[in-house]
Amino acid sequence: MPRKIFVFDAHPVANTLNAHLATTYQAAAQSGGHDVRAMSLSQMSFDPDFGQTHYRHTKPLEPDLESFMQGIEWSDHLVMTMPMWWGSYPAKTKALLDRALMTGRAFDTRNPNFLGLPAPMLTGRSGRVIITSDTPRIFQRLVYGDAFQKQIKKQVMDFVGIKPARFTWLAQAGSPKPGQVDKWAAKMGQLGRLGQ
DSSP states (O other), X not given: OOOEEEEEEOOSSSSSHHHHXXXXXXXXXXXXXXXXXXXXXXXXXXXXXXXXXXXXXXOOOOHHHHHHHHHHHHOSEEEEEEEOBTTBOOHHHHHHHHHHSOBTTTXXXXXXXXXXXXEESOOSEEEEEEEEESSOHHHHHHTTTTHHHHHHIIIIIXXXXXXXXXXXXXXXXXXXXXXXXXXXXXXXXHHHHHTO
């Protein structure tokens, strides 16, 4: 069944492995009959600083942030590619989440659940997060306990209602073995055609 897929390259730099993976996924999804919209963080312009505001008086979203939110709201499946830097997001990626995923749009503080957590407002969507890293997968799991993956899943995706959120971890991306990028791209193609 065709899906509405929003593909977001969350790498702050243009022409990276993440961009290649995102465009490969996009092309495959389109060839598979899915309706696709795409954006790249490297092309976006916005004030990264949340500033001295709070939930009642937030800064208006700049056009690029508004387009990002509209892409998520339009979709039924969100695909994000991003690198792991120092165990977490690049600064501009984190700033995007700080600014765009706001109360009244991504979650509702007026209707907390029985634990006191805000109600998610982006339900009805699934997610796929593709993480590139130099850290080997087994090391990330056994030594760091999948901390970055858990942060994205529990504190971002689940929090706003995007679930299930699945992950693809592509390790040693800084110096891939010969042919490895082609294998990763083939995997993106398979996921894209299936809309997963």
